[in-house]
Amino acid sequence: MPNSLDIKDTITAVATPFGIAGIGIIRISGDDAVKIAQKIFKPQKPVQQFESHHLYLGEIRDPVSGQMFDQVLLSYMKAPHSYTKEDVVEINAHSGHLLLQKTVQIILHEGARLAKPGEFTYRAFINGRIDLTQAEAVVDLVRSKSEKGLTIASRQITGALRERIEQLRKKVIDILAHVEAAIDFPEEESGILSKEGTTSLLEREIIKPIAHIIASYTGRRLWMDGIHTVIAGRVNVGKSSLLNRLLNEQRAIVTPIPGTTRDVIESFVDLEGIPLRLMDTAGIRNVKGQVEKMGVQLSEQKLSEADLALIVFDQSRPLNQDDFRILSKTNKEKSLIIINKIDLPEKLDKERLNEMIRDLPRARISALTGEGIENLFQIIRDVILIGDEAILSSPIAPNLRQHGALMEATRFFQNAANSMREDAPLEIIAVDLHGGLEALGTITGDTGDEEIYDKIFSEFCLGK
Ligand SMILES: Nc1nc2c(ncn2[C@@H]2O[C@H](COP(=O)(O)OP(=O)(O)OP(=O)(O)O)[C@@H](O)[C@H]2O)c(=O)[nH]1
Ligand SMILES: [Mg+2]
Known part of the structure; x- marks a missing residue:
C-alpha cells in the first residue's frame, strides 16, 4: 500500500469506529488541511486565521450549495506539532454514519483524498514522529x-x-x-x-x-492474542459441556451420542483478566468414518500446538485405549487433567490414571451441575501464571x-x-x-524496506 501512496496529498477519513456513538471525528492531514477547513467550516465567531491547538465552534457548510448541516468543534494542529507532523484539522462532529460521510464527501470535493487504512500512522512514521515498533504498537x-x-x-x-x-x-x-x-x-x-x-x-x-x-x-x-487452550479427550467425556460451562452459554452442541463434535469450535473468554482462546475439539477415538477421522486428526494437531491443554476424563467410565492414546500425545508441561462427571458413581481406575499423570495439576468437576468450576478457574490461573513474572516485568516484548x-x-x-x-x-x-x-x-524501520511497511500498515483500520 504505502509505495503507491503520494505523501504530498492531503488525506481525510473518519477516525472513529463505525457505529452508534455521541460524536464522530473526521481527520484531515496535509498541506491543504487548513485551506479546506476554511472553505467548509463557518465559525460562530469570525476568525481571521486558525491558531494551532485551539478549538473552534461552528458549522459545516457545503460550499457548493451553501447548505449548513452540522454543528461541530474544529481543532487545528499546525505542522510539525501533530500526529502526522503535517498540518492536521480534526472535526468533532455529531455522529451518525450518513452525516459523517456527507462531511467527508465535501472535504473530498475540496481536493482531499480518502486516506487508506493506517495512512495517518504511516505518515507519522515517514515524517519521523514514530518508528516502526511504535506504529505496530498502535495496532496492538x-x-x-x-x-x-x-x-x-x-x-x-x-x-x-x-x-x-x-x-x-x-x-x-x-x-x-x-x-x-x-x-x-x-x-x-x-x-x-x-x-x-x-x-x-x-x-x-x-x-x-x-x-x-x-x-x-x-x-x-x-497476553495479546489469548492463550490457546485446547479441550481434548476421548468421545463423550463432556468436552463440549465444559466449553459451554466456561463460556456460560450454549456454544457447542451437547448430546449423549459419542462423536457429536466433528470440528474445532473456538471461542474467546476473559477469565478475570486472563485471555483464553478456548477450543473444543472432536473426541479422540479410533474411527473409520472419513469426516470424524479428519476431526480427530485436527484435534491432535490442535493439541500439539496448544499453549494449555485441558485433558478431560469421564469419571463414570473405566479408562480405555483412547484415554491412553491422548495421554501419550500430551505435552506434560502445559496440561491440566480434568476429571468430569463427578456427580455420577465412580468407575474410573484412579490408581491407573495417577500412574500415568503423576504430578500434573488436576481438577474434579461436573460440567453438568457446575460443581468444581470455580476451583478449576483457580487452577487454570495458577498454571498460567507460573513463570510469568519475568515476562510481565520485561519492559519490551516483540x-x-x-x-x-x-x-x-x-x-x-x-x-x-x-x-x-x-x-x-x-x-x-x-x-x-x-x-x-x-x-x-x-x-x-531503518532499512527503507517498502515491503515491510506495506505489511504493517495494511493491518490498520481506516482513520488510524
Ligand atoms: N452426569 C453428567 N453428565 C455429563 C457431564 N458432562 C457432560 N455430560 C453428558 O455427557 C454427554 C456428552 O457430553 P458432551 O459435552 O457432548 O461430550 P463431548 O466430550 O463433547 O463429546 P464428543 O463431542 O462426542 O466427543 C452428554 O449427554 C452430556 O449431557 C457431567 O458432568 N455429568
Ligand atoms: Mg463435543
Whole structure:
C-alpha cells in the first residue's frame, strides 16, 4: 500500500469506529488541511486565521450549495506539532454514519483524498514522529485481548523496544568498525583485533541480550492474542459441556451420542483478566468414518500446538485405549487433567490414571451441575501464571514480525562468532555482522524496506 501512496496529498477519513456513538471525528492531514477547513467550516465567531491547538465552534457548510448541516468543534494542529507532523484539522462532529460521510464527501470535493487504512500512522512514521515498533504498537493497542496486553503495547508505544534495538545496533557497529579496520590495515599493531575478546563481546553484549528479548515473545503473544487452550479427550467425556460451562452459554452442541463434535469450535473468554482462546475439539477415538477421522486428526494437531491443554476424563467410565492414546500425545508441561462427571458413581481406575499423570495439576468437576468450576478457574490461573513474572516485568516484548527479525539477526551474529572462533577470513565475519545489523534495522524501520511497511500498515483500520 504505502509505495503507491503520494505523501504530498492531503488525506481525510473518519477516525472513529463505525457505529452508534455521541460524536464522530473526521481527520484531515496535509498541506491543504487548513485551506479546506476554511472553505467548509463557518465559525460562530469570525476568525481571521486558525491558531494551532485551539478549538473552534461552528458549522459545516457545503460550499457548493451553501447548505449548513452540522454543528461541530474544529481543532487545528499546525505542522510539525501533530500526529502526522503535517498540518492536521480534526472535526468533532455529531455522529451518525450518513452525516459523517456527507462531511467527508465535501472535504473530498475540496481536493482531499480518502486516506487508506493506517495512512495517518504511516505518515507519522515517514515524517519521523514514530518508528516502526511504535506504529505496530498502535495496532496492538487496538487489538489487545487483555489488560496486560494493553500494558505491553503501551510500553512499546513509548519506544522502549526501539531504544533497546538502537543500543544493540550501536554495539554491533562498534565491533564492525574494529573488524573493518583490521581488514583495511592488517599491519597496524594497535588495530590488531583480539579474536577471543571480540567473540565473547559478541556473545555477551549482542547474542545473549537478543535471546532475552526473544524469550519475552511468548508471553507477549499469550497476553495479546489469548492463550490457546485446547479441550481434548476421548468421545463423550463432556468436552463440549465444559466449553459451554466456561463460556456460560450454549456454544457447542451437547448430546449423549459419542462423536457429536466433528470440528474445532473456538471461542474467546476473559477469565478475570486472563485471555483464553478456548477450543473444543472432536473426541479422540479410533474411527473409520472419513469426516470424524479428519476431526480427530485436527484435534491432535490442535493439541500439539496448544499453549494449555485441558485433558478431560469421564469419571463414570473405566479408562480405555483412547484415554491412553491422548495421554501419550500430551505435552506434560502445559496440561491440566480434568476429571468430569463427578456427580455420577465412580468407575474410573484412579490408581491407573495417577500412574500415568503423576504430578500434573488436576481438577474434579461436573460440567453438568457446575460443581468444581470455580476451583478449576483457580487452577487454570495458577498454571498460567507460573513463570510469568519475568515476562510481565520485561519492559519490551516483540511481536511476531520483530521476533522473526531477531531470530534472523541471531543467526548472522552466531555465524560471525563461529567464524571468528574458527579463524575464518575477517571479510566473511564482516558480511555476517552487516547481515545482522540489517536484520535489526528492519525492526525499527531503518532499512527503507517498502515491503515491510506495506505489511504493517495494511493491518490498520481506516482513520488510524
Ligand atoms: N452426569 C453428567 N453428565 C455429563 C457431564 N458432562 C457432560 N455430560 C453428558 O455427557 C454427554 C456428552 O457430553 P458432551 O459435552 O457432548 O461430550 P463431548 O466430550 O463433547 O463429546 P464428543 O463431542 O462426542 O466427543 C452428554 O449427554 C452430556 O449431557 C457431567 O458432568 N455429568
Ligand atoms: Mg463435543
